[in-house]
Structure formats: C-alpha cells, structure tokens
Amino acid sequence: MLKRTPLFPVYAEHGARVIDFGGWELPVQFAGIQKEHDAVRQQAGLFDVSHMGEVRVSGVDSLFFLQNLTTNDVSKLEAGQCQYSLMCYPNGGVVDDLLVYKLADDSYMLVINASNIDKDMTWMQQNLTGTVDLTNVSDETAMLALQGPHAEQILAKVTDAPIHSLKTFRFLQDVNVSGIQALVSRTGYTGEDGFELYINQHDAIKLWKTLLNAGQEHGLLPAGLGARDTLRFEARLPLYGQELSKDITPMEAGLSFFVKLDKGDFIGREVIAGQKANGTPRKLVGIEMLERGIPRPHYPVFVDGKQIGEVTTGTQSPTYKTNVGLALIDSAYSALGTELYIEIRGTQVKANIVATPFYKRKP
Template sequence: MNELKRTPLYEEHLAHKAKLIDFGGWEMPVQYVGVIDEHHAVRTKAGLFDVSHMGEIEVRGQDALEFIQMLITNDVSKLEDGRILYSPMCYPSGGIVDDLLVYRYNSQHFLIVVNASNTDKDYAWILKQADSFNVNLGNVSDQYAQLALQGPLAETVLQRITELNLSQIKYYSFTHGNIDGISCLVSRTGYTGEDGFEIYVTPEHSRQLWRKILEVGALEGVQPIGLGARDTLRFEARLPLYGNELGAEISPLEAGLGIFVKLDKVNFIGKEVILAQKEQGVPRKLVGLEMIERGIARSHYPLQKDGQEIGFVTSGSFSPTLNKNIALGLVKADLAIQGQILDVMIRGKAVKARIVPSLFYKREDQSKPK
C-alpha cells in the first residue's frame, strides 16, 4: 500500500483539528468544523483552502504556443501575457484527459495547472505529444504550494497584507508580488463560484502565509475550508470535477463545455471526433436535477425513465445554499428536457427527481472581476 502524500500545510490541518481523508493519493482535510458551516462561510465571507496538491507543468520553448494550441480544445493563440485560459484536454477519441488552466507568461513560456489525481497521467500524456515540437517540459509541482482565498471578502482581507493593487487583477489574470513579504504568483481564479484568489508560493513559505491570512481575516470570520465544502461550492456553480462530469468516456460537448471547444482552430487532439459529434448531435447531455422525493443522488447512481436506464448521476448532494437535494446527471440527449420527471436509483429503489437548469448558483455581483 502506497503511503499518502502530504502538502506542506499538513501540520496546520492537524492544528485546526481537520478530519483527513485519502483524496487521489493525498492526505487532505475534508472538513474542520463541518461542511455546511464552511460552505456558508465561503458564500457569505471568505474561506481559505489548501490546494497545494494541484499539479503544475511548465512549458517553455520556441514552439510552446503552437504545442499548447494542438494539445487543448480552447484557443490559446488569443491569450495575452498575464492572462489565464480554461480548457479541456482530449484524447483522439474525443474523451477528456483532464481539464486545466493555462497561464501565459509569454509566447514561449506557459504554466499548465492540472488536477491533483491526474498530474502524473497528464504529464506523461503531454510528454508523449511533444516529440515533433521544440519545447522543454517540466513537472514543477513540487516547487509550488497553493492557497485559495475565496469569497466576497477575499479581496478586502488579502489587500491588508500586500502592496499589490488587487482590484486591478482582472478575472482570469495573474501577476507577481509580495504578500506578507513573501514572493507569490497571484491569480484571480477559483473553484467555488465566488470571487477570490489562488496564491502560488514556495512550499517553505506556505505555513507563514496560511497563518497570516487566517490572522488578518479573523475579524471577518475567515476560516480554513476542507474538500467537502469545496465540492458542494463548485457543484452548485456547475464547475465540473474530473471523474464525475469529466472523463475519458465523456466528450466536452456532452459535459456542457462547448464554449471552451474552438472547432475553427486548425487542429487539436480529438477535433475530428468532436466535430462529427457537433454535426450529428451529442448522444448525451449534462442536466440539473432536483430531488422531488426524499433522498440524495450520489455520483454514479443510475438514472431511469419508465424502468429503462437513461444515464447516471455525475455529482449530487444536499445544497447548503438552496437548502435542498440537487444533482447533475448525464442523460440521453432526447430525454434532457426541462421539467422531465425521472428516477434516481438509490440502492435499488427508484426515487423521483425533476430536470431543472443546471446552474444552481450564480453570485449576484459578477461585475467586479472581469
């Protein structure tokens, strides 16, 4: 049995009495005081996440731009220096290797941020595609710890310990500067549906920064947040999770990510299959579900209509914001009709749910971080 990996903030999690779990081979905090309390803290104030388990892959070289353009479905050629791009990365089959963020320093230098449990797989895949390109690749994940401060008060709290003008950092942009005297990469990104920042720092400085942010945010009730609330927050905002909404057998179009697939690009891995799917119509669609009868629709529970299986739940839980049981599901496209009643098979029992719009939560003030 392989020993679980730990982030540089492991001792901090113990100090805050976190409940720790195995998450993709990492020993990570699932909660500190409770998922619902932590969820509300992020929606109403701000919360601090340890996301140091995420993977970072550096791409440098003369062909860096051309290489990434071929690698992902989105159009990196339109990305400016200091900006960030979200994109699926696909297999030739059109299925998803992973979803990722691309940070552009310049046309010959990019940082790709990938999901923690996929880092080794992604790096091997990216290396395999690089043979005919003049690029240098590096898995630099060990060089970074990553903290995420998320919530409506994130900017107010972080501004107290930095000379950076955080209001000038646009949504999906990044810059470098000092926070509490520590050199950091700071991006206006997140995985919660709220405004916030993701802060990349050397592992040896991560504990100082973690403690300082909690200290200066204490008056506002800023608290550490575990993976449990991270999941309910991202799920309400319809932000996909690899292994749930995304996978090798699911195309970006099926997952509702068509806006991040630029079929007018010259070429990218999986384009032929995805283009054919676009022209013929997707076989499955991602839908929102609201439970009518009592029960929670968990990931991978079957979905049925009139006794016939029509798909499966990708994510599901109690929604602390909406105070009801909701889910996302991948169903046959011709049955993905708003208001449609179907059955969630919970331990063999049919429990009724209704198809509803899948964006369960959108923050009111979307105007600030553009």
C-alpha cells in the same frame, strides 16, 4: 504511503478531519462542511490546494504545442492572462481539464488535477513536438485559494499589489505578500470571487497563517475538500472523474464554450466537431428530487423503467437545502422539466430536470 502537502503540519491546529483523497492525506473539513460552505458564500474561506499539479512549458514552439494539445485558443491569451481548457484523446474523451497561464511569450504554466499529474505528463511527452521544454514543478509549488466576497479585502491587507483592478482570469507575477513572493491569480473553484496564490512550498505555512490572521475580522475560515466540492457543484463546475473522464467529451459535459473549433486542428477535434454538428448521444443535466432522497454518484437514472444514464454528482445543496444533482443521460430525455426517477437503494425516487447552475453569484 500517502502524500502530504507542505501545510499538513497545521491541519491539526484547526481540528481537521483528514482523509485519503486520490493518494493525498487532505482535510475533508475543519469546523464542518456546512459552516465552511456558508463562510465562502458569505465571508471567505481559505483552502489548501497544494496537491494540484503545476507544469512549466517553454520554448519557441510552446504555442503550437499547446494549441494542438488543448481545446481552447491559447493564441488569444496575453501575458498575465489565463484560461480554462481541456486536453482530449483522439476519441474526444478528456485526459484532464486544466488552467493555462501565459507567463510571457513562449512561457506558460499549466495547472492540472493532482490525481492526473503522472498521466498528464506522460500524455504531454507523447505529444511533444518542436522545441518545447516541459518541467513538472508540482513538488516545489504550494497553492492556496482565498475565496469569497471578502477575499479582496483580506488580500489587500497583506499586499500593496493592485489586486482591486485585477480582472477575473488575470494574474500578477512576483507579488509581495507579507514578504512572500507569489503569483496571484483571480481564479477559483467555488463560484465566488477570489484568488489563487502560487508560492514556494517552503512559504506555505507562513502564508496560511498570515492570511488567516488578516481575515479573522472578516470571518475567514479554513475550508476543506467537502466544502470545495459542494461549492463547485452548486456552481456547476465539473470534477474530473465525475463530470469529465476519458469516456465523456467536453460537448457531452456542456463545455462547448471552451472548445474553439475555428482555431485549427487539435487532438480530438474531429470527433468533437462531429458532436457539435450532429449533437451528442448523452448530455449532462441538472436534476432536483421531487420526493425524499439524495442523488449520489453512479445512482442509475430511469424513465419509464428504462435506464437512461447515471448521476455524476449529487448532494443536499448547503445553500438552498434542496436535494439536487448532475446526471449524464440519453440526450433524448434531456429537456427541462422532464420527469425521471433516481434509483436510491433499490427504490426509484421521482425527480425532474432543472436549469443549472444551481447557484450563481450576484454581480
């Protein structure tokens, strides 16, 4: 039986095409991926991301627990601030990537990937030390993402909270959004400005309709998983199971910025520190096709007839109409401009290595 978010009943009203996504029945598109992608880049899009997991961490040893569990430095967070981080296995492979929110001293919220909720909870319980309480609040929490250059204007119409002054990776708690209590975070997964709103699941449909109504004059559209994937990909934001996995380390994925080796010990630190000092055997790179063809996940990558890796994500960029991808390859071949070949349905098609991200929002 597929799981459904609290917003499932309204999908049909917008003509959603629904798919099985990691055991969830979710919309891959509403009006169409290209149209939704363009709306987020130029106006605004509204995503149902209520399938994501939320875990409360509390207790006097919460900071110590999270410092050992994650790669980023949680001690740097102030209340009202969040950070991107990763949980790793002792071999450096990634358990999951996540956001860590500091709600107050000794009180945090972790936002984890939907398909990893059970695995992550087990991992956290196995590594629990000291006086710490873990509470999985995923089922009672809904999450909407309002993304795009008009997101602030739209949200400002339905709340008196000072969102104009809210900086990236900061959040406000107990915000009144048209009578709905929300945690409002200036974060997202699209490469655009925007907000993620955490609410009680019972308020999800009301907030969805409130935001769509407020955003109508600003070109706000409901957006599905298809546009979410193309948007995050253009911005080179990783997807667990593709750019990250138990077999791919943060260093290989190019996420060293979110690994703070000087904070002290954490799970996976020894291997990751070795990779930082000595280099990684593999590296995630951007590729652009020089001949006709679209790189897709798991397509093999070759140089001089030798397979050197495989594509992790690839598509035709909706913004630029170029055929581009990300590939995890042997580091020896990772220099910009290196010519290589992607095997597409049995034929090797020419490509080269290019700089990423493919898209970067103008300040």
